[in-house]
Amino acid sequence: MKLIHQSITILGIVTFLGSISCLDVNAQTKPTQRESNPTQEELEKPTSGESEKPSLSPSSTPRETQVVPATPEVPAGSSTNTPTPTTETTPAPGQATPTTETTPAPGQATPTTETTPAPGQATPTTETTPKPGESQISAEEYYRQGAIKAEQRQYKEAIEDYTQAIKLKPDYAEAYIKRGIARYFLKDYQGAIDDSTAALKIDPNNARALTNRGNAYDDLGQHEKALADYNEAARIDPKDAKVFYNRGIAHNRMKNDRAAIQDYTQAIELRADFAEAFFNRGVTYYNLKNNQAAIKDFQQAAELFKQQGNTKSATQAQEAAQSLQ
Numbered sequence: 001m002k003l004i005h006q007s008i009t010i011l012g013i014v015t016f017l018g019s020i021s022c023l024d025v026n027a028q029t030k031p032t033q034r035e036s037n038p039t040q041e042e043l044e045k046p047t048s049g050e051s052e053k054p055s056l057s058p059s060s061t062p063r064e065t066q067v068v069p070a071t072p073e074v075p076a077g078s079s080t081n082t083p084t085p086t087t088e089t090t091p092a093p094g095q096a097t098p099t100t101e102t103t104p105a106p107g108q109a110t111p112t113t114e115t116t117p118a119p120g121q122a123t124p125t126t127e128t129t130p131k132p133g134e135s136q137i138s139a140e141e142y143y144r145q146g147a148i149k150a151e152q153r154q155y156k157e158a159i160e161d162y163t164q165a166i167k168l169k170p171d172y173a174e175a176y177i178k179r180g181i182a183r184y185f186l187k188d189y190q191g192a193i194d195d196s197t198a199a200l201k202i203d204p205n206n207a208r209a210l211t212n213r214g215n216a217y218d219d220l221g222q223h224e225k226a227l228a229d230y231n232e233a234a235r236i237d238p239k240d241a242k243v244f245y246n247r248g249i250a251h252n253r254m255k256n257d258r259a260a261i262q263d264y265t266q267a268i269e270l271r272a273d274f275a276e277a278f279f280n281r282g283v284t285y286y287n288l289k290n291n292q293a294a295i296k297d298f299q300q301a302a303e304l305f306k307q308q309g310n311t312k313s314a315t316q317a318q319e320a321a322q323s324l325q
Helices: 002-011 139-151 155-168 173-185 189-202 207-219 223-236 241-253 257-270 275-287 291-307 311-323
Strands: 099-101 112-114
Touching: 139 155, 139 173, 155 173, 173 189, 173 207, 189 207, 207 223, 207 241, 223 241, 241 257, 241 275, 257 275, 275 291, 275 311, 291 311
Parallel strands: none
Antiparallel strands: none
């Protein structure tokens, strides 16, 4: 019994998984209390923008099409590589005489035209320089850079890139979502809530933004608000196992173990290899004094963790089962 009590104390009767860390930039599974750093497998891929709390297992990370870096813009006034034909003209009396110098093509430099100004005239220039503060990087490129930095756990730097993307594209819902994820991992839960709310103003039916906001509310102890967001996310996307898993954790924290059992069961029905859901349901069965059901779930969790290469969690789940036998 001692092991189980110790696990429950560590997990706050919520979840466990000491070897699994957080941040997908696309899974909505809550990180466990013992998780502090996300693994690269759990990081969100640079996509059109996935947001949510990181998933606990690599297999739960959705993959999406990677954003293709934008082609750098050509500053206005710059010349192309195609030589421009020139027409020789005879100047009128008193006009400056234009001179043309042509250099060979490929392998050849681009032809340039030099114009001799009339007396008193300024020398014309065609070069255009960006205005002070003007960016030559697109919003999509900033977003992509932010996603890469988030994968490297450079959350502050990722936030800076997402912020630049939002400045260039104020209706960029996915950038708000990803910035909220980064803020969540810096334990800026209110900032995560604010960003998810901003994303929802742009895209009211974004289930991922609702799940992320629910996660932040839950970690702030605002469980009723968390449940409201999870309920709406489940209505919009009833096939997302992570929504039910997270809602189960919220029910655990509210000491509503029977409702938690229902949510973990729903998550398992949607995803049969959801090892974390099996383990959490086992802990919850233990709370309800149903040791046989707890043993069965711990054993199933151990087997799934083993198949997924998570040997530490597999060992912990197996030890939990053995302590009840």
